[in-house]
Amino acid sequence: MxxxxxxxxxxxxxxGRQALLAALDDGWADPARLYREGRRARLLLDAAREAAAExxxxxxxxxxxxxxxxxxxHVGIEGALAGRRRVGRxxxxxxxxxxxxxxxxxxHEALGGSVTEVGVDRxxxxxxxxxxxxxxxxxxxxxxxxxxxxxxxxxxxxxxxEACRAAxxxxxxxxxxxxxxxxxxxxxxxxxxxxxxxxxxxxxxLLVVRKGVRFAPRGPLDERESGRAAGFENIPAxxxxxASLRAVRAEAAEEAARLRELTERIRTRVPALVPDVEVTGxxxxxxxxxxxxxxxxxxxxxxxxxxxxxxxSVSSGSSCTSSTLTPSHVLRAMGVLxxxxxxxxxxxxxxxxxxxxxLTVLPGVVxxxxxxxxxxVPAGGVRGAERGVEESGAPAVDAPxxxxxxxxxxxxxxxxxxxxxxxxxxxxxxxxxVIGDVPVGGTVRVLADDEAARLDIPAWCEMRxxxxxxxxxxxRGSAYVVRxxx
Amino acid sequence: MxxxxxxxxxxxxxxGRQALLAALDDGWADPARLYREGRRARLLLDAAREAAAExxxxxxxxxxxxxxxxxxxHVGIEGALAGRRRVGRxxxxxxxxxxxxxxxxxxHEALGGSVTEVGVDRxxxxxxxxxxxxxxxxxxxxxxxxxxxxxxxxxxxxxxxEACRAAxxxxxxxxxxxxxxxxxxxxxxxxxxxxxxxxxxxxxxLLVVRKGVRFAPRGPLDERESGRAAGFENIPAxxxxxASLRAVRAEAAEEAARLRELTERIRTRVPALVPDVEVTGxxxxxxxxxxxxxxxxxxxxxxxxxxxxxxxSVSSGSSCTSSTLTPSHVLRAMGVLxxxxxxxxxxxxxxxxxxxxxLTVLPGVVxxxxxxxxxxVPAGGVRGAERGVEESGAPAVDAPxxxxxxxxxxxxxxxxxxxxxxxxxxxxxxxxxVIGDVPVGGTVRVLADDEAARLDIPAWCEMRxxxxxxxxxxxRGSAYVVRxxx
Numbered sequence: 001m002x003x004x005x006x007x008x009x010x011x012x013x014x015x016g017r018q019a020l021l022a023a024l025d026d027g028w029a030d031p032a033r034l035y036r037e038g039r040r041a042r043l044l045l046d047a048a049r050e051a052a053a054e055x056x057x058x059x060x061x062x063x064x065x066x067x068x069x070x071x072x073x074h075v076g077i078e079g080a081l082a083g084r085r086r087v088g089r090x091x092x093x094x095x096x097x098x099x100x101x102x103x104x105x106x107x108h109e110a111l112g113g114s115v116t117e118v119g120v121d122r123x124x125x126x127x128x129x130x131x132x133x134x135x136x137x138x139x140x141x142x143x144x145x146x147x148x149x150x151x152x153x154x155x156x157x158x159x160x161x162e163a164c165r166a167a168x169x170x171x172x173x174x175x176x177x178x179x180x181x182x183x184x185x186x187x188x189x190x191x192x193x194x195x196x197x198x199x200x201x202x203x204x205x206l207l208v209v210r211k212g213v214r215f216a217p218r219g220p221l222d223e224r225e226s227g228r229a230a231g232f233e234n235i236p237a238x239x240x241x242x243a244s245l246r247a248v249r250a251e252a253a254e255e256a257a258r259l260r261e262l263t264e265r266i267r268t269r270v271p272a273l274v275p276d277v278e279v280t281g282x283x284x285x286x287x288x289x290x291x292x293x294x295x296x297x298x299x300x301x302x303x304x305x306x307x308x309x310x311x312x313s314v315s316s317g318s319s320c321t322s323s324t325l326t327p328s329h330v331l332r333a334m335g336v337l338x339x340x341x342x343x344x345x346x347x348x349x350x351x352x353x354x355x356x357x358x359l360t361v362l363p364g365v366v367x368x369x370x371x372x373x374x375x376x377v378p379a380g381g382v383r384g385a386e387r388g389v390e391e392s393g394a395p396a397v398d399a400p401x402x403x404x405x406x407x408x409x410x411x412x413x414x415x416x417x418x419x420x421x422x423x424x425x426x427x428x429x430x431x432x433x434v435i436g437d438v439p440v441g442g443t444v445r446v447l448a449d450d451e452a453a454r455l456d457i458p459a460w461c462e463m464r465x466x467x468x469x470x471x472x473x474x475x476r477g478s479a480y481v482v483r484x485x486x
Numbered sequence: 487m488x489x490x491x492x493x494x495x496x497x498x499x500x501x502g503r504q505a506l507l508a509a510l511d512d513g514w515a516d517p518a519r520l521y522r523e524g525r526r527a528r529l530l531l532d533a534a535r536e537a538a539a540e541x542x543x544x545x546x547x548x549x550x551x552x553x554x555x556x557x558x559x560h561v562g563i564e565g566a567l568a569g570r571r572r573v574g575r576x577x578x579x580x581x582x583x584x585x586x587x588x589x590x591x592x593x594h595e596a597l598g599g600s601v602t603e604v605g606v607d608r609x610x611x612x613x614x615x616x617x618x619x620x621x622x623x624x625x626x627x628x629x630x631x632x633x634x635x636x637x638x639x640x641x642x643x644x645x646x647x648e649a650c651r652a653a654x655x656x657x658x659x660x661x662x663x664x665x666x667x668x669x670x671x672x673x674x675x676x677x678x679x680x681x682x683x684x685x686x687x688x689x690x691x692l693l694v695v696r697k698g699v700r701f702a703p704r705g706p707l708d709e710r711e712s713g714r715a716a717g718f719e720n721i722p723a724x725x726x727x728x729a730s731l732r733a734v735r736a737e738a739a740e741e742a743a744r745l746r747e748l749t750e751r752i753r754t755r756v757p758a759l760v761p762d763v764e765v766t767g768x769x770x771x772x773x774x775x776x777x778x779x780x781x782x783x784x785x786x787x788x789x790x791x792x793x794x795x796x797x798x799s800v801s802s803g804s805s806c807t808s809s810t811l812t813p814s815h816v817l818r819a820m821g822v823l824x825x826x827x828x829x830x831x832x833x834x835x836x837x838x839x840x841x842x843x844x845l846t847v848l849p850g851v852v853x854x855x856x857x858x859x860x861x862x863v864p865a866g867g868v869r870g871a872e873r874g875v876e877e878s879g880a881p882a883v884d885a886p887x888x889x890x891x892x893x894x895x896x897x898x899x900x901x902x903x904x905x906x907x908x909x910x911x912x913x914x915x916x917x918x919x920v921i922g923d924v925p926v927g928g929t930v931r932v933l934a935d936d937e938a939a940r941l942d943i944p945a946w947c948e949m950r951x952x953x954x955x956x957x958x959x960x961x962r963g964s965a966y967v968v969r970x971x972x
Binding site (some may be wrong): 001003006009010017020021024025028029032033034035036038039067068069070071077078099100103105106107137180195196201202203205219220221222226230231232233235236237299301302304305307308312313314315 | 487489491494495496497498503507510511514515516519521522523524553554555556557560563564585586589590592593680682687688689691705706707708716719720721723741770787790791793794798799800801913931941
């Protein structure tokens with residue numbers, strides 16, 4: 001078994017586990033009480049705060065523990081916005097923030113605030129100039145992650161922080177994915193993180209508010225954690241979180257280099273081993289352990305299922321996984337392919353053999369899924385490849401997804417593919433199947449009502465060197481128009 | 487060492503500890519993921535939810551886990567109020583609810599809602615009629631604890647729930663103190679609880695919302711826990727919480743009888759062993775493990791400190807403990823003495839010998855504190871007792887509290903005690919010192935600016951059989967007027 005989803009959660013670090021066990025004995029009492037059990041709990045809490053602050057490079061009295069990273073983000077954004085209510089109600093977020101940030105932004109907007117989403121390039125990074133350009137006189141707060149959780153791209157936090165500082169706007173950095181690797185550089189104002197991402201236990205987040213930053217926490221509060229995180233302190237977990245952070249930091253430099261080399265193997269070898277793959281994210285400015293790629297003509301859920309069967313736990317930003325019906329907002333903002341998306345995020349300590357085994361298993365898994373879906377068999381030129389499949393005779397009605405089988409009809413000036421009611425990756429597969437029938441210079445219209453088509457049809461065109469003409473409204477769903485250029 | 491503060495927090499039950507350790511191995515992954523670690527985590531979460539629901543006597547899909555009992559209360563109240571926004575914005579709470587309920591009520595009031603605080607009798611219980619009488623056509627929600635956390639009095643929840651049901655108003659029951667002992671009877675609509683009160687770990691609360699209750703959670707949310715508790719699930723802690731609850735319930739009937747007998751020893755013997763003591767709370771309708779009493783002429787912080795030195799960890803609702811400057815709102819609502827307040831809350835398994843040792847140690851501790859403070863030595867009648875002390879010559883300037891020594895002066899028609907700047911229990915001690923100088927039928931005015939005086943001077947009158955005439959405004963603080971009746 002190889003667990004390759006550290007960006008979701010990492011198992012508890014052995015040092016954290018030991019600390020947790022010790023603190024279960026010594027840290028269960030109320031730290032606000034004056035008797036010995038309370039004093040002992042208080043000492044543990046204070047020591048954990050000091051250790052965490054040292055790792056963040058902030059003052060202990062700037063840091064509070066929250067019940068989760070999500071809660072840290074929610075409280076941090078609400079409190080910073082409320083603290084600068086007089087300045088204005090404009091909030092800036094990048095388009096690829098964690099959903100907790102985007103949820104807080106939605107609430108802010110629903111309450112009458114304004115939100116600017118700063119776009120990213122194809123690697124997933126914001127540009128400091130674009131970010132700075134969105135700063136307005138009434139901007140109360142800006143939010144930028146330290147690194148992206150889906151593709152691993154590291155954001156230019158220090159440059160953005162400088163621009164924010166110059167404009168007098170506080171910057172909140174969601175450091176959930178990077179804090180285990182090192183402190184966040186730059187002159188940020190607020191920082192959030194989540195312990196279970198660095199090998200700490202569930203149930204612990206960090207919220208850091210620099211001295212001098214206006215902050216007015218919302219909602220019912222109590223006297224705990226400086227009035228910023230109501231409820232009984234979870235001291236055993238907090239102690240374990242701080243101990244784990246210290247432990248992973250001690251190993252960080254060495255482990256980062258090792259994991260970076262392992263993810264580099266995946267980045268370079270997957271495109272060679274698996275045809276029609278797009279590796280996403282910045283190849284240089286990236287986290288050590290995360291690599292993400294998408295495979296044409298494959299549905300994410302089946303790939304995940306097959307990889308799970310082969311002993312690999314990975315996640316996917318495809319729309320056809322789990323309960324979600326829309327592709328990942330991160331891949332959408334980047335404008336890259338979402339179908340057959342696979343995120344590999346290696347936990348520290350991942351043996352090289354596991355990665356090698358993954359590279360051995362993956363090509364067969366993808367080929368198997370493609371075969372089941374009746375996807376075009378890749379070969380040389382587009383015409384040859386797509387024709388080859390049609391000649392193999394795999395009929396559209398064999399496709400396992402629900403709905404009516406896709407139909408093809410020729411109208412006066414364009415071929416139409418009806419993929420209404422068909423889930424990804426069927427619309428793209430149908431497009432690939434007919435492109436050979438389109439004369440060079442002619443167009444094909446794909447009718448589809450699966451959200452992923454909006455992202456994946458243009459991405460397919462980009463990968464295939466065909467021209468994406470645009471989207472047109474249709475009676476049901478949309479018509480995506482593609483011109484054959486070669 | 488004897489830890490007698492289970493109402494604040496109980497150490498983790500051995501069964502909970504074992505469950506926690508197992509779930510650290512099997513329950514750290516994201517339960518929303520489809521790979522095996524995720525599925526394993528999901529199974530544990532589902533099983534914990536079923537076990538907790540069984541203990542609450544609700545459906546599993548009515549119960550979500552929150553990061554604390556406090557959070558459960560905050561989310562529960564906000565969500566229920568928002569769900570019935572169209573009905574109105576009136577909220578009912580009892581005056582002796584946990585601070586988390588009162589904080590949520592404050593926020594509701596600050597946002598333009600209205601709040602009725604239903605008073606309690608001297609035992610700390612609401613009367614169902616009074617509670618029902620506060621129901622209005624625009625009442626959106628009513629809140630009543632199952633039992634009080636400071637004095638152990640059990641509330642008439644079933645009767646109040648019936649009245650609420652008849653009025654079509656949902657009742658939220660904070661069951662933090664009682665859920666370990668059994669399910670809450672009656673037709674309530676929402677229920678909250680906190681695992682570390684029943685021997686579960688920190689970091690777990692329960693929020694139950696009965697099917698059919700209108701509920702609209704506020705603030706940024708995610709898809710976890712039915713959209714009612716955002717943030718990564720803390721599955722190891724949740725599993726430990728459910729296992730602990732099951733374990734304490736298995737022992738509950740036997741242990742309740744045993745602890746009830748032990749607290750009964752304290753209830754009956756403390757007044758015999760320590761003079762000038764008021765035992766508070768309902769003698770019959772009460773939790774098994776909690777007993778609370780207050781001692782005249784004693785400051786709570788010193789008593790706690792001395793008891794801690796003698797090996798007993800207890801808490802106090804006195805104003806002179808820890809950081810608080812006001813006496814417990816519970817004791818205030820009950821109208822009972824707050825000075826020298828001691829809450830003993832026995833954890834399951836407390837040996838009888840510990841209670842016996844406490845009863846042996848307590849009289850000396852209280853006497854020692856009284857002596858240091860120059861308090862009147864109790865004897866027969868009031869006059870004798872109070873005169874006795876004056877004759878012993880302990881001067882007011884010996885009192886260890888800060889501020890200027892209290893001065894006594896006789897004006898035309900009344901004696902005046904100046905206790906301005908003096909902290910509790912000094913104003914009451916000074917009153918007791920001079921009462922012997924007041925002619926029967928005459929009055930004495932105590933000038934005091936310590937909040938506790940407002941509660942403790944009337945309470946002293948009640949205990950001493952003197953007449954409390956009332957409070958008058960003064961240049962600083964207030965003048966409390968007492969008439970000597972015997």
